[in-house]
Amino acid sequence: MSKQRRHGAVEPHEDYGFFGPGSVVWKVWGYPTSLTVGFQRAVVVEELDPPLVAAVHRTQGIYQRPRTRYDRTLRYFAMVAFAGTREVCRAADVLVKVHSKAVGQLPYSEGTYDANDPASQLWIQLTGWHSILYAYERYGPGRLTEAEEAEYWEACATAAELQTCSPDDVPRTREGVRAYFERMRPQLSASPIARQAMNHLLRTELVLPPTPLWARPASMVVARAQRIATIATLPRWMRELAGIRQSRLLDALVVPVMKASFALAHLSPRLELRLLGRLSPSTVPVVAPIKLDIPPLRDEVLTPAEARTRHGYPKPAEAHLDLRARQATRVLGEGRAPSEQGLLESQEILGPLTS
Structure with a gap:
């Protein structure tokens, strides 16, 4: 309790969530590479999937x-890794509602898209977890041990239970993950809307808060460095597909700069939280109890199945089927705009839609 009194502005989580202290998830996701370059890489790479980018383009949120x-989005990423199980189950449940409005006709090929489709959700899951690990390895402490890596991909499968995809489809090895991306490669497309989204999401300056005139040069340097670092993690074939240019020299030069910067930031939990607050204010309350070593109200780690039973939530794949069917009928059958129900409900959990 002394720590809670000393850091009274920080609310403890209800429990340790799905992973907890000592887990490889907390080790990797708790390093400053994860919620910066790792996250940015994930959302950029995701746009190469035609159904996903069609959903993103329809909503125009980005x-x-x-x-x-x-x-x-960053708050939800962090919640899965660090927040208490009740809070995460609630967020995963409302996210199904949010995604229910992202349905429609594919703009550049035959067929439809649905953000709740298990294949799209698996793509998001593996792109996200792979990108977080890749950034940690490139700009952080380096590769995990064999045992840690096995634990990491098992944890990825655990987290997949919070999506509409099946954890059985999550590879459990580095080789399996590589094989998944190779299978996906022929399906990926840098359509005009994909290129537009990828280049837009690489503009870190768009997500930074307003900056005083005197601080703008430093802010632009930080944004430019993160863009360079993120592009440097993309394979050449992906850059060529998306029309993203960057020299091999920049790829090499940015590594020691980012490794030193992240290592320095990681020396001070409070500095990490201040920097995170610049990118994502609503994510700070999720991460702060872990960074400041504030224990949860219950000293326990649950499985997703245990958490659903305790807190009364269905599996995301089985949640809100009536709403999802109504949304599909409105959009695909009647040609009307989808309901905003889930998006509005999500504000209490994921943060406001406007700032």
Whole structure:
């Protein structure tokens, strides 16, 4: 309790969530590479999937409210890794409602898209977890041990239970993850809307808060460095597909700069939280109890199944089927705009839609 009194502005989580202290998830996701370069890489790479980018383009959220969209998405990423199980189950449940409005016709090929489709959700899951690990390895302490890596991909499968995809489809090895991306490669496409989204999401300056005139040069340097660092993690074939240019010299030069910067930031939990607050204010309350070593109300780690039973939530794949069917009928059958129900409900959990 002394720590809670000393850091009275920080609320403890209800429990340790799905992973907890000592886990490889907390080790990797708790390093400053994860919620910066790792997260940015994930959302950029995701856009190469035609159904996903069609959903993103339809909602226009990344263009109309880039800061709040980035903030809310990063908060959810962090919640899965660090928040208490009740809070995460609630967020996962409302996210199904949010995604229910992202349905429609594919703009550049036959067929439809649905943000709750298990294949799209698996793509998001593996792109996210792979990007977080890749950034940690490139700009952080380096590769995990064999045992840690096995634990990491098992944890990825655990987290997949919070999506509409099946944890059985999550590879459990580095080789399996590589094989998944190779299978996906023929399906990926840098359509005009994909290129637009990828280049937009690489503009870190769009998600930074307003900066005083005297501080703008430093802010632009930070944004430019993160863009360079993120592009440097993209394979050449992906850059060529998306029309993203960056020299091999920049790829090499940015590594020691970012490694030193992240190592320095990691020396001070309070500095990490201040920097995170610049990118994503609503994520700070999720991460702060872990960074400041504030124990939860219950000293326990649950499985997703245990958490659903305790807190009364269905599996995301089985949640809100009536709403999802109504949304599909409105959009695909009647040609009307989808309901905003889930998006409005999500504000209490994921943060406001405007700032």
